[in-house]
Amino acid sequence: MRLTSQLLAALAAFSALPAAAQEGLEIIGKPEEGGLGFQPAVTELMRDIVWLDNMVLIIITAISLFVTALMAFAIVRFNRRANPEPAKFTHNSPIEVAWTIIPIVVLVFIGAFSLPVLFKQQEIPEGEINIKVTGYQWYWGYEYTDHEFGFESFLIGEGKVLNDEVVAELEAAGYTRDEFLLATDTAVVVPVNKTVVMTVTGADVIHAWTIPAFGVKQDAVPGRLAQLWFKAEKEGVYFGQCSELCGKDHAYMPITVKVVSEEAYDAWLKGAIDEYAGDPSTLPDAVKLASAE
Template structure:
């Protein structure tokens, strides 16, 4: 079944007109050698996370500098040479009250900003697009439940070695050798500025679906259906990776999402329904019923 799905996906990628329409998308969400920090934020959720991370970094930097300053002061002020006769008191009530209350205030301050960010992620809105995601060892399955079709997504380069054959497969799918171990033979395609709700589960062990540029990550647990949502604001190709250790090929379980215009999505959807659901283009299902 797996090899049949891979062959079907490869054929669709090379022959379907909607797939050609997705070419020349800017690759935005991918790791880059030698860089640190977040990928560019493509959703409101990701921007919230970036802002929260920067805010908490400022808070913990201030705390760290304050503690270092106290240590330096204590070393210089209370060493044996500067203070040969140490004090013998056992407690200092104002200081003890301060170092209890001030950390509580800091934690409440951080919580006041972090909890709304968390709630925004966990309060799932009504989706314009609904996709069921199933994690397998070691690939992903996607089902567009609104249109009753689905496909499986595999790493391009099953041998996990970059050679001429794999480079040819990458180029045939619209990628370059730089996307090796990131690109998949079939991608999730969604329209820009639409709410996408992903319903996640696992078929065997726990997996985790994530796109860093979207600011989303959710475990796919066998026997449980969990959800995440995003609304991508910029067209482009985005990459993710299974983020829960799931076996020997955990590192070779990438995720590819293409965000396209509504017109391109509609064209892709029509071709995908024909390809994966077996419904010919132009066939009026409602009329047939």
């Protein structure tokens, strides 16, 4: 099955099949060497996370500076030379009340802004595109439930070593050597500005599906169904990786999502249905078992 997926990816790259849906797409969401901040935010969810992070950073910076200033004042004002006779009191009620109430106020203030951000992530809207995601050791299976087809997605470069053969595979799929360990042979394709709802589960151990630029992360737990949603606002290629330690090849379980125009998505969808829907062997293993039952 894995060999079949690799051959189909290479064939799509060389023959420009509609299922490729990659031509002209900018690679936006990926790790950058020396990067310190977040990846570009391309969803409302991620913009909320970035805003919340910046707000909390301001608050904790102010608290850290205030505490540092108090410590410096105490060191200067109450050292042995400046204060040879230490005070004998054991407590100060106003200060004790203040250092109890002020942190409570700060935490309530942060919570008043962070909880709505969390609730927005967990309140799943009606999906315009619905995809079931299944985590396996160590690859992903995707089923477009609205159209009853599915496929599996593997790391490009089975040997996990960057050599000429792997570079050729990457270039055949439309990537460069910089996308090694990030690119997959088959990508999730979704239209821009459409609400995508993903139902996430695991087939063997706990995995986690995440795309940092979308601000989404959901554990894939065997025997349970969980959901996430996003609405990508910019066309491009976005990368993620399994974010739950799941075994020896955890680091080699990338995720590739291509956000395309609605016209390109319709063309890809037609090609994907023709390519996958008529062949049950292209469905993820869990789907094949369900079909057999």
